[in-house]
Amino acid sequence: MTASVTSRRPGPRRPPERNVLENETLGTRLHYLRRKIALQQVFAELFEKRWMEPAIPLTLLVGVVVFFSVATPGFATPENLLSSAAELAELSLVCIGMAVVMISGGIDLSVGSMFGLCNILMILLITLGGVPVPLALLLTLFAGAILGGVNGGIVAYLKARPFLTTLVTLIVFRGVLNLLDLNFSAQTATVFVLDPMWEWLGTGKVAGIPFSFVTLVVVLLIGHVLLSRSRIGWHITAVGASRRAARHAGIKVERVLLLCYVISGALCALAGIFYAARLSSASARVGEGLELNVLTAVILGGISLSGGKGTVWRAFIGAATISLLGKGLLLMNVGGEVLQTALAAVLIVAVGLDIKWGKNRGKAIQKTYVNPTLLRYRPAPDVRRGSGSAYEVNDRLLGAEAIGVGEVEGPEDVVLDSQGRLYCGTRQGWILRFSGRDFEHKEIFARIGGHPLGLGFDAEENLVVCVGGMGLYAVSPDGTPRKLSDETNRDWTRLRDDSRLRLADDLDITPDGKIYFSEATTRFGMADWILDGIEGRPNGRLLCYDPATGTTRTVIRDLVFPNGICSCHDGESLLIAQTWLCRILRYYHSGPNKGRLEIFMDNFPGYLDNINRSSDGGYWIALNGMRSPAYDLAMRMPSFRRRMMKRIPRDEWLYPSMNHGCVVKVSEAGDVLDTYWDPGGEAHATITSMREHDGYLYIGGLENNRVGRIKLSGSGAAQVDNRRPQSSARPVSVN
Structure with missing residues (x-):
């Protein structure tokens, strides 16, 4: 059974995903192309993204913009949008402060009072105190941080409840604001400050955009990095999720809580500064009721109260x-009472939908994540006894010697060192070594x-x-493990970040010392790799790790479950087993045919796994399961497999046959x-x-509880170098 069909495209291009059958009709090919389009997969991977969690709030925001743009002619004008941007910046800064506190597990009802108090403080510093604008700005920010620190100190160190604490400080801060307004209302009603910086804070623009909004964007970027990319951000999230667990992890919970309230106070002060500069006035009414709007906004955005x-x-x-909802209703001449009612209605609907989406998002992704495609096979070779087939069933493994019966679980790969000691991985994450005369x-x-899979020795006797x-x-x-690589270059054309290695499978080392290894699938892990077989899509890839540079690169993408990897005897090419396609590819990584990809063998009667060299110039191939007519037919029916996954329990699905063991020598x-x-x-x-090794064949299996060994007739003392092949000086024959 020889098949050396050369790939039509030179270089490590994406190989064909299926076997093209003879006399295939145009309708069949169109049907295949339709099944190849993975819209369902795009949906699953899109909504799997973390930034798609606020899908409902974002949809609502878009709906508000579209509705008022159509219903109110003046809503979408540049003048209105620029005016709205300045107001939005002030509200958003306060909301960000509230969000940080809520993420940490608290709440700050005093944000409106702090906003108003910092607003009047900024104006008093400039007018009555004669403080320069830059210094007044810094002093106001510091005052806001102090006000937030008061809240944080009481909550963190006195163990008071955040709701009651900030409700009391709301009243206290509002009382101070009222006293200041009562005594200095004449000086703060309308102020004139002839300072360029003051004007810039109130009406300055960058590329036509209000400076306050530009500042908001900067704060958003800093906040994003702080919460998602920094240690303090992880601590804030951890404290909010579980204070007890965070404390056990060594996090200074009190310090984190204090910092969150300080951030909230500083952002309220910054918003109050922009408000003061924009309107050049202050009063006791500033910020009144703002805490309700802010709380509504952050809950509407999906910030959890817990x-x-x-x-x-x-x-x-x-x-x-x-902000835009209020602006739109104002342009429609709707009164304040209707505005509050509308805000309440929007909040109830949006929060209800968001909670519903949060509960069912995972289920929706799970139901659409596996997206079966169409695969067609040629009739499988006959393996029945007496058939005369090259794959005819025999009993040659029934008498195999058992090594380590009951002492190993899942020895997926086996390898022997130069001293004849046997190594294998186990499901517990161990690598066992058997030695002695009979191991x-x-x-x-x-x-x-993890689960050690492919094994191989390099020239220095390191086990890779x-x-x-x-x-x-x-x-x-000496048994010391170290990480070589857990990532590769990302394919930026995909929604899913495929830079991390999910299922590194098998490896071999070429004469130049480079380690080529397969990643069977980038979409499924060890626990559910079998789902890749039900899907049948090209989710795998061939990778190369260069010890000289310590870098990993992707050599070939879009391989259907590349499993076994074997460096050929010529030292210039690799064999790549594609499990679900039941075929072996040959890739030339060096030499005159560098970059060439071809089919080495095709249409096996079973599903391929690891490949290794034999001592006589051939190759050993493991079949981890056998094809069946039912599953071959199911692979031609993607809709059937999709319905199967949705309608019946997982333990009743139709799986590939994995109850036969077979080794093929080619x-x-x-x-x-x-x-x-x-x-x-x-x-x-x-x-x-x-x-x-040394006249014996050693056998491993992912579901086996032993390592098998059989004596090979005619092998004599022939021995295979388990480290890497030597480069051949003879010319390569290319069909």
Whole structure:
């Protein structure tokens, strides 16, 4: 069974996703193309993004803008939008402060009083105190931080309830504001300040945009970095999610709470400064009732009252909705009572929808995440006894010697070192080493975590390991593990960030020391990799780690579950097993054919796993399961597989057959030379790897509880170098 069909496109381009059948009609090809389009997958990956969490508030904001743009002619004019931007900036700054406090698990009802108090303080410093504008600005910001610190100190260190504390300080701060207004109302009613900076704060513009709004954008960016990219931001979220857990993690809870209230007070002061400069006046009515609008805005944006959830962008979305809604109703000559009623109605509807979306978002993503596509297979080779097929079933593995029965769980790959010691990974995240005459001595060579999959030794006897869910690791001869790589270059054309390694699978090392390894799927992890088979899409890739530079790059994208990787005997090419397509690709990484991609073998009777070199110039191939007519037919019916996932329990789904063990030996030309079967999977149910060493073949399996060993007839003392092949001096024959 030789198949050396050359890829039509040179270089490591995206390989074909299916086997093109003879006499395929145009209708069939159009049907395949329709199934290839993954709109459902785009939906799932889009709404999986964290920035899509406020989908309902954002939709509401867009709806408000569209409605008033149509219903009110003057709403969408540049003059109105610029005026709204200045007002929005002041409201948004206060909302961001409230959001930070709420994310930490608190609440600040005194924001309106702090806003008004800082507003009048700024004007009094300039008019009565004769303080220069820059210094007055700094003093007002400091005063706002002090006011916030009062709230934070009482809440954090006196253990008072945030609601009652800030309700009391609301009254106290408002009382101070009333006293100042009562004594200095004549000086603060209307002020004239001949200072360029004062004018810039009130009416200055950057590229036609109010300076206050530009400042808001800067605050939003800083707040985003602070909350999502800094240690203090993670601490704020952790404290809001669970103070007890945060305290046990070593976080200074009191300090974090104090900082949040200080930030809230400083942002209220900044908003009050812009308000004072814009209107050049102050009164006791400034900020009255503002706390209700702010609280409405942040809840509308999706900031959780229970803490531990929210972003500054959500606060901005809520503030923009409230601000533009009020502006639109004002342009429609609607009274204040109607405005408050409208705000209440919008809040109830929006919060209800947002809660509903928050509860069902995960379910919606889960139901649309797996998006089956169309795969067509040629008729599978006959494997029945007496069929005369090259894959005919036999019993050659039934008498295999068992190593470590019951002492290993899931030895997906096996490898032997130069001293003949046997290594394998386990489901517990260990790498075991068996030694002795009959491998009777077992020891834990390394505790690496994850699930060790592909194994291979480099020239320095370091054991290189693909760890599912963790990436590429190396274990030194003394058993010390270290990370080599857990990321690669990102494909910016995709919604999903594929820079992190999710399922590094198998590896081999080329003569130049580079480590080529497969990532079977970028969309599923170790726990649900089988879903990739139900989907059948090209989610995998071939990667290369260069020890000289310590970098990883993606060599080939869009491979359908690339599993086994084997460096060929010529030292210039790799074999890549594609499990769900039941075929092997050959990729030339160096030499005169560098960049060439071709099909090495096709149409296997089972699903491929690891590939390794044999001592006589051929290759060993593991089949971890066998094809069945029912599943071959199901792969041609994406709609059937989608309905199956939605309507019946997962343990009743139709899966690929994984209850047979088989090892196939092929030649360099791709001819089947020999097979070794364990029909029914009595001892080796799912064979995922095999390794030839010193006349024996060692067998591993992802679901097995042992490592098998059989004596190879005719092998003699032939031995395979398990580290890497030597570069061949003979010319490469290319079909």
